[in-house]
Amino acid sequence: MRKKTIALTAMALAATAALSACGDNSSNGNTAAPSGSSGSAASAEKVKLSIWHNFSGDDLRAKAVRAQIDKFKEAHPEIELDAQAIPPDGYRQRLKTVAAAGEMPDVFFTQSGTSIQEFYDGGLIQPITPLLDKYPEWKNNFMEGALDRLSFDGQVYATPLSGSATSLFFYNKSLFDKYQVKVPTTWEELMAAVKTFNDNGITPISLGNKAAWLAQSSILSSLADRVTGTDWFLKASSQDGAKFTDPEFVQALQLFKDLSDAKAFQTGANSLDNTQMEQYFIEGKAAMMIDGSWALTNMAATGTQEQLDQVEVTVLPSVPGGKGDPNSISGGAGGGLALSKEATGAKLDAALELIYAVSGPEGMQAIVNSNSVVNYNVEPDASIVTPLFYKAFDLFKSVKLTPxxxxxxxxxxxxxxxxxxxxxxxxxxxxxxxxxxxxxQAQALSQ
Known part of the structure; x- marks a missing residue:
């Protein structure tokens, strides 16, 4: 299979070559030196280890991940850990910048799919398969397909810290009851609901698309699959038997435009961010919201019990003549912690321990208890999570996941x-x- 070529790949490979030219006397960079070979003075030095992630906010999942990192740091005084929590909006670009310079952190969070493939194609990461093999019970508890988009050539390069359900359909049942609106299961019912809420001065659907990815990830990914079906998208994305100019995809874009033209979203949606969008909804200013599973932990952290009790969750309505499965949610495995190719010896051992501390069974339990969906067979603590999360997690496990x-x-x-x-x-x-x-897409794949 031809690998995708991206700008950072060439730059990163050049940087790697430059580093190699400086001299590496090891015959195998992934093999730790024999114990004591560095001498007593060197062995007494702390192992320096860096980790970058984008769990910088006040939501419960971010706090849970940071708490696991802090526990690892406290338990390992022999490791000098440099942990950097970088805000999500600028995180991916900052990673690309250091990748181009060949200066990757030892451990770093990356999204599944295209994002991690960029680092794999650039030769910047190494597999964590030995870690999974060391803990088979952990390895075998991931849900089916959870590791697929984090694996290449039979090797696993990260395990998901959370499940990715990007198109949960939230609605305020109090507003639906007040205005006697049927919870939509078809596109016609959705458009009727939009009209009714507009007529009564209520924003139909909360949207915050300032960072641009939200409408694509949470609305179009699911809406387009309803229209085209999954097979069509996989062919179009690989440019093998389908094109994005095909009528079915244009129809999906038109349906999104129809929502906009019907004033389904609040004015200025392109200038509101994801947090503002969720706050707008939880405060009862909008009747519906199409958002990812991350909204569950965000709303649990900011909403009152009364506000949370008004929220229900389901799937996006079906579309007329659609080829896709209407009982589905766009999503899959979330991102995970990747391991720099440059980590060797004692640093490699420490990095793997850190990845397990955050991503292992204890970490999975802490993350699911933060009201976050995970691709792991673990039961949330009912005394900790919200009833809304329980409903959403059950929904996530019962429906088909689409790209x-x-x-x-x-x-x-x-x-x-x-x-x-x-x-x-x-x-x-x-x-x-x-x-x-x-x-x-055609140009990027032809390079």
Whole structure:
């Protein structure tokens, strides 16, 4: 299979070559030196280990991940741990910058799919398969398919810290009851609900698309699959038997535009961020919200009990004549902790211990108890999680998962569709955006 070529790959390989030219006397960079071979003075020195992640917020999942890192640091005084929590909006670009310079952190969080593949294609990461083999009970408890988009050539390069359900359909049952609106299961019912809420001065669907990825990940990924079916998307993303200019995909973009034209979203949705969108919904200012499973931990951290009791969760409505499974949610495995290719010897051992401390069974239990969906067979503590999370987690486990667009598209194509959906909200044409997406994906794969 031809690997995707990206800008960071060439730069990172050049940087790696430059580092190699400086001299490496080891015949195998992944093999630790024999115990005591460095001498007593060297062995007394602390192992320096760095970890970067984007769990920087006040949501419960971020706190749970940071707590696991802190516990590891406290339990290992022999390790000098440099842990950096970087805000999500600038995190991916910062990783690309250090990758281009060949200066990756030892352990770092990366999303599954396209994101981790960029680092794999660049020769910047090494597998953690030996860690999984060391703990078979941990390895065997991941849900079916959880490791697929984090694996290459039969090797696992990260395990998911959370499950990714990107298109949960939240609704405020009090508002639906007050205005006698049927919870929509079809597109026609959804458009009718939009009209009724607009007529009564209620924003139908809360949307915060400032960072551009939200509309793509949470709405289009699921909506388009309803229209085209999953097989079509996989063919289009690989440019093998389908194109993004095909009528079915243009239809999906048109349905998104129809929502916008019907004033389904609040004014200025492109200038509101994800947090503002969720707050707008939980405060009862919008009747519906299409968001990812991360909203569960965010709302649990900020919403009152009364507010949370008004929220129900289901799947996006079906579309007329759609080829996709209507009982589905876009999602899959979330991101995980990847391991730098440069980690060797004692640093490699420490890095693997850190990954297990955060991603192992104890970490999975802490994350699910933070009201976060996980791709791991673990039961949430009912005395800790919210009833809404319990419902959503059960839903996640009972429906089909369909692809999230930016987990399969090239980085260039993902940027195009993200920006294109912002344009649609401002009156852009579906055909134009479809053509730009097709051109970007085809060009990226041909390089």
């Amino acid at each position: 999230v667009y930016d987990a399969y598209l090239t980085s260039a194509a993902a940027d195009v569709i993200n920006n294109g959906l912002q344009d649609l909200l401002l009156g852009g044409k579906p055909e134009d955006i479809a053509q730009k997406l097709q051109d970007a």
